[in-house]
Amino acid sequence: MDGIHDMGGMHGFGPVPVEVNEPLFHAPWESRVLGMVFQVVGTGWSNIDAFRHAIERLEPATYLGVGYYGRWLRALETILVEAGLLEPGELEARLAAAPARARAAPPTAPRHGAFTGVLRPIEAPPRFTVGDRVLARNIHPPGHTRLPRYVRGKRGVVHRVHPACVFPDTHAHGLGEHPQYVYGVRFSALELWGPDAESGSAVHLDLFEAYLTPVGGEP
Numbered sequence: 001m002d003g004i005h006d007m008g009g010m011h012g013f014g015p016v017p018v019e020v021n022e023p024l025f026h027a028p029w030e031s032r033v034l035g036m037v038f039q040v041v042g043t044g045w046s047n048i049d050a051f052r053h054a055i056e057r058l059e060p061a062t063y064l065g066v067g068y069y070g071r072w073l074r075a076l077e078t079i080l081v082e083a084g085l086l087e088p089g090e091l092e093a094r095l096a097a098a099p100a101r102a103r104a105a106p107p108t109a110p111r112h113g114a115f116t117g118v119l120r121p122i123e124a125p126p127r128f129t130v131g132d133r134v135l136a137r138n139i140h141p142p143g144h145t146r147l148p149r150y151v152r153g154k155r156g157v158v159h160r161v162h163p164a165c166v167f168p169d170t171h172a173h174g175l176g177e178h179p180q181y182v183y184g185v186r187f188s189a190l191e192l193w194g195p196d197a198e199s200g201s202a203v204h205l206d207l208f209e210a211y212l213t214p215v216g217g218e219p
Contacts, residue, residue, distance in 0.1 A: 030069040052075075118166040162181065162182040
């Protein structure tokens with residue numbers, strides 16, 4: 001989906017702040033959020049693609065205003081409600097000093113070993129090889145995608161063929177893994193940003209096969 005999370009090439013947000021000697025966490029709650037996300041994903045209540053899609057669905061003002069782990073926390077709350085582990089509005093009720101007894105039933109037994117990585121063997125050969133000229137499809141899916149807006153409709157060259165991986169666009173929505181090959185594609189800065197771009201510069205992106213079509217082929 002298109003949204004504030006896809007900020008590549010966007011103007012008007014000022015310089016990227018660089019914090020010298022930045023700590024791993026700025027407050028104790030950030031480390032707890034990290035642990036909770038790993039627990040929810042690692043035990044199979046959600047997956048990394050669904051989690052990313054929950055971040056994408058944040059309101060723009062929230063996304064820009066709550067910081068990195070603040071976005072993780074908001075996305076985690078969404079995931080827990082959608083998984084049935086929290087009732088809608090339950091956290092707000094607790095914060096308002098309402099009765100804290102949860103109505104959502106906790107699991108009767110721990111869940112282990114749900115996360116198996118994303119690499120998947122497939123029988124079909126890769127569609128593209130190193131050196132192929134490809135076009136990133138100009139698509140605007142309503143759900144999760146890992147194809148950035150700034151590269152859509154742009155031409156690049158395949159410089160690496162990676163093993164097949166779980167396809168995020170379906171996995172995020174519970175529609176199956178549908179693994180496919182991933183390609184390292186080099187896009188020149190001139191192709192992406194136009195004549196004002198720095199000459200000789202390039203951007204390398206890892207893109208799923210479904211995002212690409214041969215140059216001269218159908219978009």
